[in-house]
Amino acid sequence: MERLIYSHDFASLPKLALLQWKMIPDFVALPKTVEEVSRLVQFAYEAGLPIIPRGGGTGLVGGAVPNRGGILLDLRRMDRVESVDPERRTVRVQAGRAWKELADLVASRGMFLPVVPLGAPASTIGGWIANGGVGIGSYKYGDARDYLVEMEVVLPSGEIVHTADRTVDLAVAYANLNPAFFGSEGTIGVITSVSLQLLPKPESLTPLSYSFKDLWAARDVPGAIAGSDLEPYHAAVMDPTHLALVKAVRPDSPEPQGLVNVVFEGPRDEVTASEKEMDALVSGLGGKKLAETLARSQWEGRFDLYPARRISGGLVITQAEFPVARFPDMLRRTSRIGKKLRMQVAVNSFLVDGNSVAVEPYFLMEEQAPLGPLTLAFVKKFGDAAFALGGHPRGLGLFTAFNFRKMHRGATGIYEAVKSQLDPYRKMNPGKMTEVWTRYDLPIVNVIPPEIMGFGLDVAAAVRRLKPTSDRYVTIETGGR
Amino acid sequence: MGLLVDRAFIDSVTATPAMREMIREALIEALFTRNDRVLPKDIVAVLSREPSVTVKVKSDNEVQKLIRVANGQESTLTLGLPAEDYHYVRRQLGVGKDRDIGVYVRPRVVTTHPWIVPPQGGIEVDVRDLSSIEIDPKGNRALVGVGATWKALYDEAARAGRIVPFFPLVPLDYGMGDALVGDAVLHSYASPFRRYLYGVRSFASHGQRTRLGFEEVPNHGTGYDALGILQNSMSEFVVPVAMSVALIPRARVVKNWVYEFPDAAKLGVGLGKLPASGRSLLYANVYDGAAWALLHPGAPATPFILELGLAGAPTVVAAREKALDTVLAGFTGKSADTPSPYDPEARVYTRTADRVGRLLVPGYVTAPATSLADVVAKIREVGEASTANTVLFGAVRRTGTVSLAPGFDSPKEPAKTCAISRRVWAKVAAIPGASYLSPLAQLWADDPMYRARMGVLLKLKNEIDSARAIAPTVPR
Numbered sequence: 001m002e003r004l005i006y007s008h009d010f011a012s013l014p015k016l017a018l019l020q021w022k023m024i025p026d027f028v029a030l031p032k033t034v035e036e037v038s039r040l041v042q043f044a045y046e047a048g049l050p051i052i053p054r055g056g057g058t059g060l061v062g063g064a065v066p067n068r069g070g071i072l073l074d075l076r077r078m079d080r081v082e083s084v085d086p087e088r089r090t091v092r093v094q095a096g097r098a099w100k101e102l103a104d105l106v107a108s109r110g111m112f113l114p115v116v117p118l119g120a121p122a123s124t125i126g127g128w129i130a131n132g133g134v135g136i137g138s139y140k141y142g143d144a145r146d147y148l149v150e151m152e153v154v155l156p157s158g159e160i161v162h163t164a165d166r167t168v169d170l171a172v173a174y175a176n177l178n179p180a181f182f183g184s185e186g187t188i189g190v191i192t193s194v195s196l197q198l199l200p201k202p203e204s205l206t207p208l209s210y211s212f213k214d215l216w217a218a219r220d221v222p223g224a225i226a227g228s229d230l231e232p233y234h235a236a237v238m239d240p241t242h243l244a245l246v247k248a249v250r251p252d253s254p255e256p257q258g259l260v261n262v263v264f265e266g267p268r269d270e271v272t273a274s275e276k277e278m279d280a281l282v283s284g285l286g287g288k289k290l291a292e293t294l295a296r297s298q299w300e301g302r303f304d305l306y307p308a309r310r311i312s313g314g315l316v317i318t319q320a321e322f323p324v325a326r327f328p329d330m331l332r333r334t335s336r337i338g339k340k341l342r343m344q345v346a347v348n349s350f351l352v353d354g355n356s357v358a359v360e361p362y363f364l365m366e367e368q369a370p371l372g373p374l375t376l377a378f379v380k381k382f383g384d385a386a387f388a389l390g391g392h393p394r395g396l397g398l399f400t401a402f403n404f405r406k407m408h409r410g411a412t413g414i415y416e417a418v419k420s421q422l423d424p425y426r427k428m429n430p431g432k433m434t435e436v437w438t439r440y441d442l443p444i445v446n447v448i449p450p451e452i453m454g455f456g457l458d459v460a461a462a463v464r465r466l467k468p469t470s471d472r473y474v475t476i477e478t479g480g481r
Numbered sequence: 482m483g484l485l486v487d488r489a490f491i492d493s494v495t496a497t498p499a500m501r502e503m504i505r506e507a508l509i510e511a512l513f514t515r516n517d518r519v520l521p522k523d524i525v526a527v528l529s530r531e532p533s534v535t536v537k538v539k540s541d542n543e544v545q546k547l548i549r550v551a552n553g554q555e556s557t558l559t560l561g562l563p564a565e566d567y568h569y570v571r572r573q574l575g576v577g578k579d580r581d582i583g584v585y586v587r588p589r590v591v592t593t594h595p596w597i598v599p600p601q602g603g604i605e606v607d608v609r610d611l612s613s614i615e616i617d618p619k620g621n622r623a624l625v626g627v628g629a630t631w632k633a634l635y636d637e638a639a640r641a642g643r644i645v646p647f648f649p650l651v652p653l654d655y656g657m658g659d660a661l662v663g664d665a666v667l668h669s670y671a672s673p674f675r676r677y678l679y680g681v682r683s684f685a686s687h688g689q690r691t692r693l694g695f696e697e698v699p700n701h702g703t704g705y706d707a708l709g710i711l712q713n714s715m716s717e718f719v720v721p722v723a724m725s726v727a728l729i730p731r732a733r734v735v736k737n738w739v740y741e742f743p744d745a746a747k748l749g750v751g752l753g754k755l756p757a758s759g760r761s762l763l764y765a766n767v768y769d770g771a772a773w774a775l776l777h778p779g780a781p782a783t784p785f786i787l788e789l790g791l792a793g794a795p796t797v798v799a800a801r802e803k804a805l806d807t808v809l810a811g812f813t814g815k816s817a818d819t820p821s822p823y824d825p826e827a828r829v830y831t832r833t834a835d836r837v838g839r840l841l842v843p844g845y846v847t848a849p850a851t852s853l854a855d856v857v858a859k860i861r862e863v864g865e866a867s868t869a870n871t872v873l874f875g876a877v878r879r880t881g882t883v884s885l886a887p888g889f890d891s892p893k894e895p896a897k898t899c900a901i902s903r904r905v906w907a908k909v910a911a912i913p914g915a916s917y918l919s920p921l922a923q924l925w926a927d928d929p930m931y932r933a934r935m936g937v938l939l940k941l942k943n944e945i946d947s948a949r950a951i952a953p954t955v956p957r
Contacts, residue, residue, distance in 0.1 A: 088849060088914060089756075089881060132702035142676045143701060145709070161937075162930045167847065167916040174484055174923045175934040179709025183702055197880050200757040226621065229732030229793050231761055266759045267804060273796035323697040325619035354621040354729055355679075356698040392695055394702035407703045410691040414707045414718075417944035422937065433704050 003028055006072050009059040010119070011399065012314025012365055014373035020448070021398060022439035023065050025052065025072035032077050034152060034160055034192040041190065042158035044071050045427055052429050053186035055127025056098060058119040060317045062398030063131065063185040064429075067437050075126060078192060084109060089198040090149060095126025095191045100303065111198040114141035118360075121303050126191035131395065132183035134358060136302060139351045140233045140265075141199075145182050149195035153181055156189065156423040166195060180418060185396060186429040188422040205233070205265040206275055207299035210287035212258030215239045215347065219328040220285050221260050226324045226354045230277055234263040235351045242346035244474040245308035245364070254294060256476045260287060261298050305348065311473055312364035313372075318379045319394040320386035321356045333385040334361055341461060342470040343375055358394070359386075364473050375471070377461035380454060401436045402450035402457075482585050482952055483717040484923065485942050487597045488935050489954040491924055494524060506903075509924050512597050514895040527598065527955055532585060532605035539610045541682070541690075541722050544584075547604050548720060549688040551582045552950035581953040586716040588663030589628065589656030590834075592842050592886065593919050594898050598955055608658055611722055616641040617697075621728045622679065624696065627658025627721050631667070632830050634726075635823050643728040644735070644792060647674045648764050651842060651874050651886045652776065652822065654834035657724060662716035664920065666845060668876045668884060670762040670790075675709060677727040683719035686948040696725040710941070717952045718945050732792035735763075737821040738805070741814035742785040745769075749853035751787065751809040756850075756881045758808045760801050763790030766822070767875035767883060769857070775836055775872060776822065783814070790821065840872055840888030843902035844919025846909050850883040856915060859908035860887045867891060867901050 007023040017023065026049065031037045044051040050070030057064060066072060078096035085091070089111055093102055100120035103113040115137040117123040128135075129151070133144030141147075150164035163177040181191060212218040218237050225235050240256035247253050262278055264271045279289055309315040322330045331347065338345035338361075347361045361382060366372040376399070383393035383403050393403050405412050416434050423430070431437025436448045491512070495505060510516070517525045538544050549555035583603040611626035614637045621643060625634055634657060635645045649655055650666040659665035660674060661681065667674040680694035694700045694708035711718045742748040748767070755765065766788040768776070773786045787809065791798055806815070823830070848856045857873065864871035869891035877883045887905065891897050902921045909917040923931075939954070946953065 132700075132706075134699075134701040142672045143699075145706070146672050146676055159933070161933050163934070165916065165931070167914055174713055174918065175931060175938055176713070177710070177934050177937060179706035179712075180937075182706045182709065183700075184705050188705070199879065200759065202759050227730050229730060229734075230797075231793070266761075267800070269800040269804070270760070270797050273794065273800050277794045277796065319702065321698045321701060323620055352701070353676075353699060353727060355727055358701075390697035392698065392700075392703055396702070396704055404704065408692075408707075410685070410689045411693050411707060413685065413689075414691065414693070414711075414945050415704050417941055418705045418707065418710070421940045421944050 006054065006057070006074070007065060009057045009062060009065055011060045011062065011316055012367065013062065013399070014367050014376075016373060020438050021067040022069045023067065024069065025066045026069040027071045028074055029071055030074045030077045034154060037073065037154045037190050037192050038158045038160055040071060040073060041154050041156065045156070045158065045425065050427055050430050053126070053130075053190040055096065055124030056119070056122040058117075058123045058127065059131060059395070059397060060319065061395040061400045063395065063432060064127070065398055067398055067431050068439055068441065073190060075190070075192070076124060081105060082193065086111065089200070090195055091198060092193060092195050093125055094193045096124050099123050099125060099128060106198055107201055110201050112201045113196065114147060114199050115144055118303065118305065125194050129182055129194065130185050130191060134352055136234050136350075139235055139353060140231055142353075145178065147197045148178050148182065149197055151178065151181060151191050151195070152193040153189040153191055156425070156428040180422075185433060187419060187433050188428060190428075202265040202267075204268045204271050205263065206271050207295040208262045208264070208275060208278060209290040209295035209298050210260040210262070210282045211290050212260065212287050215258045215331060217286060218258040218260055219331055221282065221287070222324050222327045222349065222351055222357050224281055224285055225262070225351060228281060230274055230281070232262045232274070232278070233265040234261075236261045237349045239347045240476050241344060241474070242305075242348055244476045245311065245346055248311055248474050249307045259298070261295065263299060306362065308364065308473070313367045314365040315362060316365055316376065316379070317360055317362040318382050319358065319360045320382060320391055321352060321358050321394060322386060322389055322391035324351070324355055324357050326389040326391070327357055329389055330359055330385065333389070334359070334382060337378060337381045337385065338363075341375065341378055341381070341464045342467045343378060344470065344472050344474070345378065356391070364471070366471075371464060371467050374460040374464045377457045377464055380457035381461055396433045398432055398436070401432050402453040404433060405450055482596050482598060482600050484596070484714040484920070485717045485935070485939055486952055486954050487920065487924060489939055490527070490598045493956060505927065506925055509921065510899050513899050513921060527601065530599055530601045532600040533602045535587070535605040535607055537607040537610055541611075541684075544606060544720050544722055545684050545688050545690075547606060548584050548684050548686065548950055551584045551604060552686055552688065552948035554688055581949040583953045584720055584950055585952050586658070586662045586720055588659045588665075589630070590653045590659055590663065590665065590838070592651050592653060592664050592666075593844055594893070594895070594921070596920055601953075601955055606720065608722070609656065613723075616643065616728070620697065621730055622697070622725060623728055624723055624725050625657045626723050627656060627661065629657050631655045631657055632823070632827055636827065638728050639731070642731045644731050644763070646671070646727065646729045646763065647677050648766075648823065648876070650845070650876050650884055651888075652834060652837055654831050657726075658721055661712060661721050661724070666884065666886070668764070668878070670765045670877065670879055675712065678708065678712070679725040679727060681708060681715065681721045681725075682723040683715070683721040685719045686946040686950040691719055693719070694725075699727075714938075717942055719951060729792075732794070734791075734793060734795050734798045735821075736791045736798060736817065737819050738789045738791065739816045739819045740787040740789070740809055740812040741783045742787065742811065743813050744784055744854070745857040746854040747811035748785045748787060749851055751811055752850035752853060752877050752883060753881065754808045755877060756879055758804060760805060760808070761793070763792050765789050765877040767853070767873070767877060767885070769871070769873040771870060771872040772874050772888070776833055787812070788822065837888070841869070841891045841893050841898060841901065842886050842888045843898055843905055844917055844922055846885040846887065846905065846915060846917050847882055848885070848909075848912055848915035850877050850881050852912055852915060853883055855912050856883075856885060856909070859912065860885070860905065863887075863901060863904040863908055864889055866904060867897070869901070
């Protein structure tokens with residue numbers, strides 16, 4: 001029964017998927033040391049079993065869910081902070097520690113983890129790095145790669161390696177393997193501990209919130225911020241549908257509206273000056289500044305975006321990065337896809353850098369309802385929109401690996417080379433990136449060609465369109481886009 | 482002609498019984514300085530080879546054709562050459578011989594020194610004419626040919642109302658591709674260059690177009706960061722032809738401030754406090770008096786200079802100025818109105834770069850900014866021992882580390898380079914938290930983890946360059 005818990009991650013998946021994948025692991029191991037991980041990896045190799053590393057289970061695409069059973073490594077017991085060096089501002093931590101715990105710990109010592117995931121309370125150090133860590137703080141500070149000094153990794157052979165030299169500036173470093181494991185989703189090794197670069201704790205932090213009539217009215221905000229000389233720590237745009245869904249669960253939360261949350265951190269005088277500049281910028285775009293208390297409550301709730309999950313049988317989130325200049329086009333397309341598929345979709349976004357905005361639409365799903373599971377077609381259509389507008393979907397796993405070839409086209413062979421050189425026997429979290437495995441280890445049916453998976457989702461979309469009524473969980477009065 | 486080729490060659494040479502007697506460092510020195518008296522003839526032959534032809538390419542397609550010739554996909558005949566040219570090219574390239582014909586990309590500027598193993602015949606590609614620069618009018622990014630110079634990109638971005646957010650550590654006239662195929666270090670105060678590199682258009686060993694990363698947005702959550710894995714020795718895996726890089730919008734206020742310091746200790750204290758101030762900067766360049774004099778002939782002598790680039794809204798920059806003056810207490814002079822070192826017109830910049838280019842730069846030193854005085858003292862000791870004056874270029878990062886490129890006014894002879902490099906290496910090893918890196922020092926590095934990582938990269942090279950057409954490794 002306990003193994004069932006590991007048969008899914010944050011995303012909801014219809015039971016039907018069990019026909020395709022053996023998502024319940026045969027064994028679950030909870031190692032505490034790197035040596036235990038190494039022995040388990042070697043054992044899996046000898047036993048011919050796949051091995052699936054897993055952190056907090058906050059993934060959205062089935063990256064840490066088995067597809068052919070095997071041994072699942074739950075790394076959350078490897079959560080020791082091994083050392084903190086206040087002089088050089090570095091921390092050595094095991095991969096199973098949650099980001100928020102670590103951020104709080106280093107903050108108590110006057111230091112600062114500049115970038116953290118949206119799921120920081122549960123998302124683990126290794127898990128987020130393996131998923132290509134971009135999140136809160138990325139606009140100002142970049143992604144987790146920029147603060148990754150080096151990692152200890154157990155390779156599929158059981159060998160323990162360190163991915164870089166701790167003292168060499170990564171801008172100059174030769175033979176730096178950090179990038180191989182950044183975004184690797186546990187397919188070429190198990191990250192067991194990590195050295196991170198910290199920064200001094202900022203003097204102040206000020207969250208700001210601005211209201212717009214609806215999401216469409218806020219469409220120019222990301223572009224205006226990216227085109228300005230301001231440097232917010234974080235800037236997010238929230239959909240009225242999202243706020244309505246939250247309000248359905250928490251009546252004291254803000255009214256549905258287009259909501260822009262901007263956070264400045266740093267020296268107090270600069271934060272104050274930046275706030276005034278931002279007020280003027282947003283006001284020029286028709287936004288209205290909201291009370292400080294609301295802005296602060298938005299900031300405090302930044303890790304808790306999906307309380308609406310309890311309204312329905314399931315919640316599916318998908319992710320992509322779009323060029324900032326195409327943000328209005330993205331809103332239009334996403335709205336159109338939602339309407340065509342008769343779905344109510346909430347579209348939250350945050351700025352990644354001066355060119356890129358991360359968009360994370362989500363929707364509720366009734367697995368038991370007829371045509372309910374077919375809502376997963378949205379994931380495919382949204383990914384297609386990302387490609388069409390010059391961006392890319394984010395995340396590869398059971399449900400989205402079909403995007404892989406489209407993402408990398410001519411470079412696919414290089415990715416395959418990485419996998420085949422480091423995991424020649426295809427034992428480490430296999431069948432989820434360069435190919436999609438099924439539960440059946442038989443010729444022809446052992447792999448789902450990406451085209452077939454994509455086609456299946458296109459068919460699901462076509463069927464969904466025939467639905468006479470739309471799924472609607474909340475009513476919004478702010479007008480459409 | 483590259484990190485992996487050198488490493489693989491050294492490893493194969495030391496594996497042979499006849500050479501096992503020689504200690505690794507002595508062997509590396511003999512190879513680097515071409516001490517042919519102690520090297521076997523076959524090794525001397527390898528070190529003496531030159532590219533059969535050098536082709537100055539003008540378009541992507543030409544690069545593709547050259548790779549196809551090298552990997553045997555296309556004969557010179559199918560290139561549409563007349564018979565006499567066909568035979569000439571065939572003979573020049575050594576088609577039909579039992580050696581791999583590689584395609585080698587020549588960097589525009591090499592900061593330190595060439596790799597040990599030269600191109601083994603084959604085709605050397607001169608990419609200087611792949612120099613187009615397209616600034617995205619709707620975004621903050623540029624698509625740049627690898628042959629375009631950093632300075633040309635900087636000027637073009639300025640004309641389009643943008644700022645290039647990364648700067649050369651040593652003020653040389655680099656091609657943008659030098660950050661991928663050479664040893665150019667581009668830095669910024671905020672982040673490593675990697676953050677600004679979105680994607681690279683290239684050709685792989687089967688001649689197929691290969692885009693690493695993306696062009697309009699950065700790469701997150703799309704699998705391994707292939708661009709990052711290959712970045713520092715890309716020309717040993719693929720032939721890059723263009724790259725997409727992020728720019729930033731030009732701020733309303735852009736300033737270049739110069740602080741003078743009486744000694745490295747006082748400067749080091751200031752640099753140590755800089756990250757804690759939380760003030761954003763474009764760049765924080767460090768120069769000793771000799772470097773400053775090289776860049777600004779006739780300027781009054783100053784022991785140490787810290788040059789800060791600032792950009793932002795007027796009120797924000799105003800707040801920053803007062804605070805920085807306090808943080809950097811100990812400076813003896815300040816100029817808030819000096820032109821940016823990157824703004825002079827291209828020919829002036831090139832002339833300065835030529836002067837800098839005459840220095841012998843053996844490698845790069847990274848250290849905690851607070852150790853600056855110690856590093857400077859040790860590097861000067863090396864200068865004294867080598868009877869050469871030292872010149873220091875450096876840059877500080879938000880993380881509190883300083884990267885230094887020490888230069889020596891010494892002839893760029895292999896023996897001198899080797900001796901100075903070894904001395905710097907030995908001195909820096911004694912400073913806690915510091916490291917030294919150069920094409921030579923990476924060969925001395927023989928710790929098992931480094932070797933394991935190089936092993937992984939070599940395996941990757943052999944898999945990705947399965948046609949053995951891109952700077953193939955040289956078997957002994």
